[in-house]
Amino acid sequence: MNFRNSGTFERGDLCRKSREQANVSIPVIAEFLKLSTRMIDFYEAGESPVPDDKLLKMAELYGDPLLPWNYWTINSPIAKHYGFKPFTDKTIYSAAIEAGNSFNVISRDREDFMVIMEDGRIDDNERPKYEEIVGASKKASLAVLFLDLILNRKEKTALQEAV
Numbered sequence: 001m002n003f004r005n006s007g008t009f010e011r012g013d014l015c016r017k018s019r020e021q022a023n024v025s026i027p028v029i030a031e032f033l034k035l036s037t038r039m040i041d042f043y044e045a046g047e048s049p050v051p052d053d054k055l056l057k058m059a060e061l062y063g064d065p066l067l068p069w070n071y072w073t074i075n076s077p078i079a080k081h082y083g084f085k086p087f088t089d090k091t092i093y094s095a096a097i098e099a100g101n102s103f104n105v106i107s108r109d110r111e112d113f114m115v116i117m118e119d120g121r122i123d124d125n126e127r128p129k130y131e132e133i134v135g136a137s138k139k140a141s142l143a144v145l146f147l148d149l150i151l152n153r154k155e156k157t158a159l160q161e162a163v
Helices: 010-021 026-033 037-045 052-062 067-075 077-081 092-108 110-117 127-151 158-162
Strands: none
Touching: 010 037, 010 052, 010 067, 026 037, 026 052, 052 067, 067 077, 092 110, 092 127, 110 127
């Protein structure tokens, strides 16, 4: 299957840009992953999907904890169905503000949520409030995930440890 024609070319671009930002050459990543340089070329051209174990090692070597998340959100039908998006223009501060605002909505509407869920179903009158609370919960979860990935990443990458 040629992934370039299936609308997933972005995934290769994502891996290439992450590698370039980390200033890692193709031969170095190929050796680190125990793959041929040609296979790295396939990954970066979007002609072949990157296996999860290789993607995690790339993220480690590049010092890019968001690479697996962004790759998954771009390529996964599940991520697309649930509206998960790559973290691209986010900053730590904007994510913190988004999480804080979402937590305020969740906290403010906690009692309403419990009343809505009391009978185990959502009627038409309850649906707008339910959607608002669930939407705020999703935003808070994604913002916290982003913050956790960024703030808890290792100071040393695998490349620094290898040198």
